[in-house]
Amino acid sequence: MDRLDKKFINTIVVGGGQAGLATGYYLKRNGIDFVILDESESPGEVWSRRWDSLTLFTPSQYNGLPGYPFPSKRGTFPNKSEVANYLTQYVKRFTLPVRFGKKVIKVIPDTKYAFEVITNEDSFFCDNLVVATGSNQRPNFPGFKQLINPSVFSIHSSQYKNPSMVPPGDVLVVGAGSSGVQIAIDLAKTHKVFLSGKPTFKIPDFVFKYLGPVYWWFINNFINIKTPLGRKAKKSVLAGGAPLINVSMDDVHAAGVTHLSRVAGVDDSRLKFEDGSLRTFNSLVWATGFKPDFSWINMKQEFENGWPKTTRGVSTDVEGLFFVGMLFQFGLTSAILGGVGRDAKYICNQILERNQGLFTSSPQRKRTF
Incomplete structure (x- = not known):
């Protein structure tokens, strides 16, 4: 099979949950050719499988993905059905190219492109790979x-x-x-x-009721890996939960x-x-949480406590490999609805920079499917 026969696209996002959709929003906004592969059959299916009485732990006004605020009334805590419906609306609103029913089994290096992504049905090839499978991967x-x-x-x-x-x-x-x-x-x-x-x-409840905007601004801007307070909080969150x-x-x-x-x-x-x-x-x-599972990434990627070694989601070992939606990837809010967009935007900018280098050294490669 030569290059033109392969199913090539510039960027592949693995995972169609909140992290993958937020990444897709920025990729589309910046004109990057991409596809999102997700093993579920519909948006929000993972949320639909959770317990019936589940509600989010943050008020609706802090649960929006980029470009589309969460539609529930301010101060309310959305249930799982509202979240699933919101994600479905998000895909439609921005016509994101999500291919459902595509379970990624393995990712390996490719001699012509950077990656070969092998699914339960076929294979795809890409120059950039974004792993957006979230933090709830395998029961612990x-x-x-x-x-x-x-x-x-x-x-x-x-x-x-x-x-x-x-x-x-x-x-x-x-x-x-x-x-x-x-x-x-x-x-x-x-x-x-x-x-x-x-x-x-x-x-305390009064924090969100009376100081919500200030509190959200504080945890977004100060509880992250760049501050001593944030680095201390990261250890606590990884060890004991939110x-x-x-x-x-x-x-x-x-x-x-x-x-x-x-x-x-x-x-x-x-x-x-x-x-x-x-x-x-x-x-x-x-209710003992989850542990990461990246065993399907068959490359020379180093891990620490099960999590890939990255610089704010950019692999330190494999060029062109990125991650979005990991627990405390950059800050306390990195893995939740209202916070994942910041990391998605950062990773999109990294892909733009990488593409500029690729297109400078060789003609831009066109998708073949």
Whole structure:
């Protein structure tokens, strides 16, 4: 197969969620020829699969992607259906070239172009590759999970939908971050619920109610990798999760949920807690977050704690490889709806600069599909 027979395009974006769509907005605005590949069948499908009562942790006015403010009323916290609908509208509004049902299986170097992107159906070739698969890639479990009695009902928070799917009896939600707290309160409507773990920091409600614009400006401009405060915050976020917003441990107690210390392991089929107590439960919901999975990138890309080594999303090892939507990629808001646009714009500018160099050394390559 010679070059003209290959499906070539200047830039490929892997992932059609918020990070990929924000990147697509800037690529299209700057006249860069690109396509977005996504394994889902429709925009927002990932959001539609989350638990039924899920709401965003930030008010609607801070949830807009570039060029299109979130349409819900200011001060409200959108639910998962509103987010899914918003992403669908976003694709249509800007006629973004998203190819759904394209699961990227592997990316390898190419001798003529920079990358070959192999999907479940075919292959594509490109000079620039943007990985926008987000921060929620693979469910994370503690190592001792495999020692728990298999008769205990056990699911990750990404599998949870509503209380009806959980068998009767005592339920332990492991992990007291935002997701764990929301799920525990939801389950308490029908079950006796326990929540284990140290809660993440709670941002007081009055901050968003009365100081919202100032607070948003502050975390966008100061809580990033360029400031000492931001670098300290990054370590905390990567280790313990995002702060509690619009929900608190007071809400947990009001719902009748019992708060327990952190789960430390398993002792004779019983869960062992840091305070030394031993307990058994009928069901477990693991709100223990996610871990990155870039195993499909078959190139000399270095990783640290599972995350690629980059300079603000630009690979330090592979020329033409970029990332958008990673946890704390540049700042606290890098992985959320209202903050991902800043990183997407930066990466687009890097692609523009790279293309100028490519087009200077050789004629501009045209897409072949």
